Amino acid sequence: MRKTFFFYICFFLSGCSNLLFHPEKEFVLDPSRLELPYEDVYLNTPDDVKLHAWFIPAYCDGKQPCPAKANILYLHGNAENISSHTFSVIWLILYGYNLTALDYRGFGKSEGSVSLSGSETDIQTAISYLLEKYPDLPLFVFGQSIGASLTVSAVAKSEHQTQIAGVIIDSAFSKARRIAREKVADVWLLWPFQYPLSFLVQENDAEGYVSKITVPKLFLTTEDDKIVAPHHTRLLYTKAVAPKELEIIPTGGHIRALNNERAKDVLLKFLETNGKKK
Numbered sequence: 001m002r003k004t005f006f007f008y009i010c011f012f013l014s015g016c017s018n019l020l021f022h023p024e025k026e027f028v029l030d031p032s033r034l035e036l037p038y039e040d041v042y043l044n045t046p047d048d049v050k051l052h053a054w055f056i057p058a059y060c061d062g063k064q065p066c067p068a069k070a071n072i073l074y075l076h077g078n079a080e081n082i083s084s085h086t087f088s089v090i091w092l093i094l095y096g097y098n099l100t101a102l103d104y105r106g107f108g109k110s111e112g113s114v115s116l117s118g119s120e121t122d123i124q125t126a127i128s129y130l131l132e133k134y135p136d137l138p139l140f141v142f143g144q145s146i147g148a149s150l151t152v153s154a155v156a157k158s159e160h161q162t163q164i165a166g167v168i169i170d171s172a173f174s175k176a177r178r179i180a181r182e183k184v185a186d187v188w189l190l191w192p193f194q195y196p197l198s199f200l201v202q203e204n205d206a207e208g209y210v211s212k213i214t215v216p217k218l219f220l221t222t223e224d225d226k227i228v229a230p231h232h233t234r235l236l237y238t239k240a241v242a243p244k245e246l247e248i249i250p251t252g253g254h255i256r257a258l259n260n261e262r263a264k265d266v267l268l269k270f271l272e273t274n275g276k277k278k
Helices: 002-014 082-088 090-095 116-133 146-157 176-185 191-198 206-212 231-239 261-275
Strands: 039-044 050-056 070-075 097-103 139-144 166-170 217-222 244-249
Touching: 039 116, 050 082, 050 116, 070 116, 070 146, 070 261, 082 090, 082 097, 090 097, 097 116, 116 139, 116 146, 139 146, 139 261, 146 166, 146 206, 166 261, 206 231, 217 231, 217 261, 231 244, 244 261
Parallel strands: 070 097, 070 139, 139 166, 166 217, 217 244
Antiparallel strands: 039 050, 050 097
16 A cells, blocks of 8 residues: 555656646647638747747638638647647637637647746737737637636736737636646545645646736636536636626536537627727
8 A cells, every 4th residue: 555655646746747738749630621721820939939820810701801800819728739629719710700829839839848837928929929910900819728727827917918809718727736736636545645746836826817807808617617617717707807707608518618609609799899999
């Protein structure tokens, strides 16, 4: 029993630095497979990391060029890369929105090594790029899962926050160490050590930063999310200042609220309403 215990401790600690990130370099799909035009975009961060993103323009059947309503910066979850996440939200281009899907450092074709603080820098770099390249188009920042938590902290710290039309926060965790603690507690052998082990994870304090975001915010999740329980979203919504909206769908699972037609309608109304403000 004692040997088994120490095996689990050592196993956990060896992977602790990557507990929140599981990047994948290989691409499984790109928009051309759906006969959609897209552009590979490469950005350089202030700390000299080269990032890769896709720019997928708004789609208008028979209209060239297609007039876009706004830009959406899409920030995916903690695993794989843009090639396996972007297609769950690509339907937004059918409603007139340009979609820029970013891979954080260490993911896909982006260089560097994964880290929470580095990913914040990556998001801020993409925000600055889109605002500079498309000054006349509203910009929304849309994060899912860890991308949603990073969205909160990155936007809160951004010098360009007031130029952002709105933020969509889908299935975010409220604190990195809180979600780590909850995951450690699921392993009965490690349950007594959930607090000390969680401190080995770099903190991302979305709960502490969400009140600093003054632009419109839409919070999304599902009641049956087993990956990031909905109490995280409720807590963030409570801490947030107005203007803010909350939509919790009864079923669907993690980052699946938008499979529900009501949630889609809420998101589209949010984009339409706040996209008119400049």
